Amino acid sequence: MRFSLAALSVLTLCQLTSCSTQSKDESSKTGNIAQEASAKSPAKTTPTDSSEAPAARPVAASRPSGAVSTGDSTLDSLTFAPPAGALLPKYRIFAYYGNPHSKKMGVLGKYPKDEMLKRLDEEIKNWQKADPETPILPALHLVATSAQGAPGKDGGYRMRMSDKTIKKVLKWGNDHKAVVFLDIQRGHAPLGPEMEYMTKYLKLPFVHLGIDPEFSMVTGAKPGTKIGSYDAADVNQAVKFLSKIVKENNLPPKILVVHRFTQGMIKNYKNIKLDPNVQIVMDMDGWGPPVLKKDSYLAYIQKEPVQYTGFKLFYDNDFRKPGSRIMTPAEVLALTPKPMYIQYQ
Template sequence: MISRRLLLTGATSGAALTIAGCTLQPRDDDTPPRLPPNEHRIVASRLTADLVLPPGPDGALATSRALLAAATAVVVIGPGAGTTTPTPATPTPTAKPARTATPAASPSAQPARPDPHLTATAAQVARDLGLPFFAWSPGLIAELDRLQTRTVIAYDAEGLDFGSREVIPGPAEAAEVSLPGLPATPPGSDGLSFAHGEIAAPTATTLAAAGLRPLGIPVPHPGADLTSTAHVRAHQGPVVAIGEGFGDDQQFATQVKVTRTAPEFPGGGVVPFPGRHMIALYGHPSTPALGMMGEQPPAAAVARLTKLVDQYKPLITDDEVMGAFEIITTVASAQAGGDGDYSHETPIEQLMPWIEAAEKAGIYVVLDLQPGRTDFLTQAKRYEELLRRPRVGLALDPEWRLRPDGRHLVSIGQVGVDEVNRVGTWLADLVQAHELPPKVLILHQFQTRMITERARLDTTRPEVQYLVHVDGQGSQGDKQNTWAAIRANLPARTWLGWKNFEDEDAPMLTPAQTVAQVRPTPQFISYQ
């Protein structure tokens, strides 16, 4: 049994003490809380704003600074021990089934360090005692000063200088520690928290010490699904996010606001994916030659799509199924046109009846760009008015992105990833500025060369969800080969789409065959 020394070292320099038995409350100012001198306490700070915390082991310091006002005892692990043992986020009840297309996982930010078992032991002892847990770093001592830390339970900390603090060698179990006030009762927290991905043990344990146990969500957005959205709408206080992909505090605060106010998708949540699949008619309003959508007026297209969606609903039972229109908004042209770009820009007034019919029926709309000799961003900006609508996304079709001297149907076009990233950044900024739900940004592709350096696709912005749409046509064997080639090495947080061609596939798959044969099940299935 490790017992308290007869004479404790005093509180660190500048820390104020008070008599035992005082009432301790969370604080939202910079005044250090008054603590009893003979008992260990953990005091939470009162949250005043939404914030994002890093998930790695160094995130424990950021978590402490944001959420703790005082911690008179802490657990510390030295630099030679394993500090990256992950703590998985608690899965939500609506977590995505394995058979469904999921975005590629982000690589771990830091390589594993030696002796992860010691990290696990230290983390468990810290949890059992209700204490924050830190990996040694240059900024740690300053944080211990601020927390008024008097006792350090140290693992693999030989040679580290903790000043005049009491240092206790880390035990194998918390039961070996006997110190007044421990185990500490977790302080009450007025915050709601979410986690995406894995959280390093020091950060997860420090969150718990502050009274927060994050709810795991499948994508980095508080409106990720039915459960998370319900929590946000029932909680009017600050919200905390832990993980990569949430953006900065301001971006996250906007996400929280949108989650509280935006209409939810079928099945819940304000984020398109995961949790639902979109079945789409593809084409142009003026002609049936470019796809099924143009074979009838808007109201009839809604009715046709509704019947198609109803065929998929019994086949995809773990997720919601909803309809979508993918409208060819700028059409590749054999003629240069007045602006010389070999692309016809459809007037907004011609698109509006289709968008209004879709919105009335709960159908998502994607504006597809075939830019010819101009660039995707120039064309996207022409339709900013439409993209400000909550359920209107964007698609880029590199097949029709020409070189300065190119002509359609002479060669297949391509686009560099930097141009794609510029569009994604612009669209994300638009979503942020106008407080919109995240938008789908589709990238059509049936050859690997069509998007050069695709590995550098920037999918870090939470305002945009990228989807690579595999447009292979012909025999089903050829289509499966294309599917496998385009799926390979998808960038992180990228979803998948599949197209059924009415005239070019041999044969075109039925809905049942599409679900059975195209694995994993695409988030977006379109018909041309």
């Protein structure tokens, strides 16, 4: 039996967070999508993790002496620099997704920091065995702007994570020699200002960007009630934004991850313009049985190529249908084109 990926995914992928540590805005926000999509099992929060960082991974050199200043002493103290030049396709990026304030949003916040990072390293070993020829860079993919079920003071239906929260995850990445993605679920807010909010973080050479069409509510619907979309013009806006940061700060190319699991989430893909300063990854983001995920990858990623491709796996949701299971690394790497960005939620 065939299942609609949109029908399978829309509620589960909307399990966002009633964030509740560190920031007053994050702790007091109500009406979030997690409460609506998970009414029978409301999101639980995790305590602030103050344990020491694990030993550094020997995957990259130290920060170059000419590194750009962000204007923030805390950020400028982060010393990790990924390998020089463009990361793709020389490396495969392997990311854990989520938010440290929510156990339900993804594996990044499901476990205490040290356990999460240990699991990340163990999972990477499985993928390295499946493709020994391609080195893997670990990554943390933080939902840094979270769509919300309530409009908020400005009607944006989104909540930006606090500076403190973002810096915490950046430090995790820095200490673990992992690149970091800051993901935007814009809700009703314009994309431009949401990206501008991330500017000082994106000046760091190990920080990249993700944008999620599912929560780009161009129809005016409340996030979580409909699947949103981006047009090629929106993707081009993000590319232009990142390219400017790269050129102004003499950085290696940035990666832009664009999530997708339906035909309508990305419109006019042929009009997406490539830029040497930005590497675009179209990430197949839906959950369901392997046959459905493979079909969706073929229909929305392979048949509508942009540049590089990604694939998302779900520790919980890929098991939700009877007989379903999570795909193995070998199965994912047998896809054409072979995904260069792997994400686990």
